Amino acid sequence: MNNEEFEAAGQQMLKYVIDYHKKIRERRVLPDVKPGFMRKLLPDHAPQTPEKWDQVYKDIERVVMPGVTHWHHPHFYAYFPTANSYPALLADILSDTIACIGFTWASCPSCTELEVIVMDWLAKVLDLPERFLSTSPGFGGGVIQGTASEATLVAVLSARTKFLNRIKEKNPGMEDGVALTKLIAYTSRQSHSSVERAYMIALVKYRILETDEKQSLRGDTLKKAIDEDRAKGLTPFFICATLGTTSSCAFDNCKEIGLVSEQEDIWMHIDAAYAGSSFICPEYRPLLDGVEHADSFNFNPHKWMQVTFDCSTMWVKNSKEISQAFSVEPVYLKHENEGHMPDYRHWHVPLGRRFRSLKLWFVLRLFGVKGLQDIIREDIKLAHKFEDYIRKDPRFEIFGEVIMALVCFRLKGSNEINEKLIKNINDDGRIHMVPSNVDGTFFLRLSVCTTRTKNHDIDFAWKVVSELADNLLKTNN
Ligand SMILES: *Cc1c(COP(=O)(O)O)cnc(C)c1O
Numbered sequence: 001m002n003n004e005e006f007e008a009a010g011q012q013m014l015k016y017v018i019d020y021h022k023k024i025r026e027r028r029v030l031p032d033v034k035p036g037f038m039r040k041l042l043p044d045h046a047p048q049t050p051e052k053w054d055q056v057y058k059d060i061e062r063v064v065m066p067g068v069t070h071w072h073h074p075h076f077y078a079y080f081p082t083a084n085s086y087p088a089l090l091a092d093i094l095s096d097t098i099a100c101i102g103f104t105w106a107s108c109p110s111c112t113e114l115e116v117i118v119m120d121w122l123a124k125v126l127d128l129p130e131r132f133l134s135t136s137p138g139f140g141g142g143v144i145q146g147t148a149s150e151a152t153l154v155a156v157l158s159a160r161t162k163f164l165n166r167i168k169e170k171n172p173g174m175e176d177g178v179a180l181t182k183l184i185a186y187t188s189r190q191s192h193s194s195v196e197r198a199y200m201i202a203l204v205k206y207r208i209l210e211t212d213e214k215q216s217l218r219g220d221t222l223k224k225a226i227d228e229d230r231a232k233g234l235t236p237f238f239i240c241a242t243l244g245t246t247s248s249c250a251f252d253n254c255k256e257i258g259l260v261s262e263q264e265d266i267w268m269h270i271d272a273a274y275a276g277s278s279f280i281c282p283e284y285r286p287l288l289d290g291v292e293h294a295d296s297f298n299f300n301p302h303k304w305m306q307v308t309f310d311c312s313t314m315w316v317k318n319s320k321e322i323s324q325a326f327s328v329e330p331v332y333l334k335h336e337n338e339g340h341m342p343d344y345r346h347w348h349v350p351l352g353r354r355f356r357s358l359k360l361w362f363v364l365r366l367f368g369v370k371g372l373q374d375i376i377r378e379d380i381k382l383a384h385k386f387e388d389y390i391r392k393d394p395r396f397e398i399f400g401e402v403i404m405a406l407v408c409f410r411l412k413g414s415n416e417i418n419e420k421l422i423k424n425i426n427d428d429g430r431i432h433m434v435p436s437n438v439d440g441t442f443f444l445r446l447s448v449c450t451t452r453t454k455n456h457d458i459d460f461a462w463k464v465v466s467e468l469a470d471n472l473l474k475t476n477n
Pocket residue numbers: 080146147148149150192194242244245246271272273274300312
C-alpha cells in the first residue's frame with residue numbers, strides 16, 4: 001500500500017468509523033451467531049499474493065460485523081464500560097504512526113517523558129497524596145500498564161521480592177524456595193479473579209477474607225487473619241483492597257485496611273479498576289480515602305474515562321521497590337542517561353510498550369477534567385433513574401447499593417426465576433446485561449456503559465425488563 005492508496009483507504013476507513021458510531025442503534029447489540037460461524041465465511045489459508053483494499057474493506061461488514069457484540073451500543077449494559085472516544089482514537093493513530101517501543105528513556109524520550117508528566121497530571125486530578133507524584137522528594141511515580149490484572153501482578157511480585165529479601169536477611173543461608181513458603185497474602189471474597197491469579201502466579205500462599213454485610217472488607221477482619229498467620233510462623237506481606245468490586249460495586253474500607261497495613265508493615269495495593277475514574281469528581285473522592293496508606297494504587301481510564309483500551313494507570317510510592325524486583329541489565333538496553341528519568345521496562349512484565357500516554361494526554365486536553373466529570377455524573381444519574389424504576393415496582397428489589405453507574409437488582413424470589421429472566425433478556429436481544437452472584441444471591445447487573453445511553457434508553461431498558469418479567473411471571477404461575 002503506497003501513500004496515495006493509504007490516503008484513499010484512510011479516508012474511507014474514517015468515514016466507516018463515523019458511520020459506525022452514527023448508526024450503531026440500527027444494529028443488534030448482541031450478535032446472532034453460533035460458534036464456528038466465521039469458518040464458513042473465510043478461506044482456510046492466507047493469500048499468497050496481495051489482495052485489493054476494496055476486498056478487505058467489504059469483508060468488514062460481511063465477515064466481522066455479524067459476530068460483533070457492540071459494546072458502544074446505547075443498549076449495552078453488560079460487565080463494566082470500556083471507553084471509546086474520538087480523542088483517544090486520534091491519539092492511537094499517532095501512536096501507531098510513531099510506532100516506537102518505549103522500553104527505556106533512550107528508546108524514545110518523548111514516550112517516557114509524556115507518560116511521567118501526564119501521570120502526574122492525573123494524580124493531581126485525583127488528589128492523590130504527594131508521595132505518588134514523580135516530582136515528590138521520594139521515588140514516587142506513575143506508569144501506564146495494559147490492564148488492572150497486570151498492575152496487581154506487578155504489585156504482588158514487587159512486594160514478594162521486598163519481603164523475601166527481608167526474610168533472607170533475618171535468616172542467612174535460607175533458600176528462596178523455603179523463604180517463599182513463609183509469605184502469605186490477603187484479599188476479600190469480592191475482589192476480582194485477577195488478584196487470586198496474581199497470587200497463584202507468584203506462588204505465594206493466600207487467604208480469601210470474608211466481607212461485612214455490605215460486601216466490604218474491614219480492618220479487623222484483616223488484623224485477625226494477620227495475627228493468626230503470624231502465630232503460625234508465617235510472614236503476612238500483601239493485601240489487595242478493592243474500591244468498586246466487579247460483582248456489585250462494593251467498596252472495601254481502605255481507611256481501616258490502610259491503618260492495619262501500616263501497623264503490620266505489609267504492602268497495600270488498591271484495585272479501583274472501574275470506580276477509580278469517578279474519583280476525578282470531588283464528591284466521589286472521599287471513597288478513595290485511605291489511599292495515603294497504600295503502597296500502590298491502580299485504576300482503568302480505559303473503563304470509564306474515555307481512553308480506549310488499554311490504559312491502566314498505576315502509581316507507586318516507591319518505584320525502586322518495583323524496579324529492583326524486575327531489573328535485569330543486558331548491554332543492548334543500557335544507555336548513558338540512565339537514572340534521570342524512569343526506564344519503564346523495569347516497571348512491568350513485558351519489555352515492549354506502546355506510546356499510550358498520547359491517548360491519555362489527548363483525552364485530558366480535549367475533554368478537560370470538567371468534561372470527563374460531566375460524563376461520570378451523567379452515567380450515575382442514569383443508573384439512579386433505572387434504580388427508581390426498580391424500587392417503584394414491588395416485584396423487584398435492589399441488591400446492595402447504587403453508588404456508581406451500576407444497578408444490581410433482582411425479582412424478589414428464587415435464584416432460578418432470576419436466571420430465567422436474564423436468559424430471556426439476552427435471548428430477546430434488545431438490550432444486553434450479565435448477571436452475578438454474591439454469597440449465593442443471584443442478581444442482574446445493569447451497568448451504564450456508553451455516553452450514547454440517554455434517558456429514553458433507560459426508559460426502554462426498563463420497558464424490556466418489565467415486559468419480560470411480566471411474561472415470565474405469567475407463565476410461572
Ligand atoms: C475490570 C476489573 C479488573 C480487570 O481489569 P483488566 O484491566 O481487564 O485486568 C480488575 N479489578 C476490578 C475491580 C475490575 O472491575
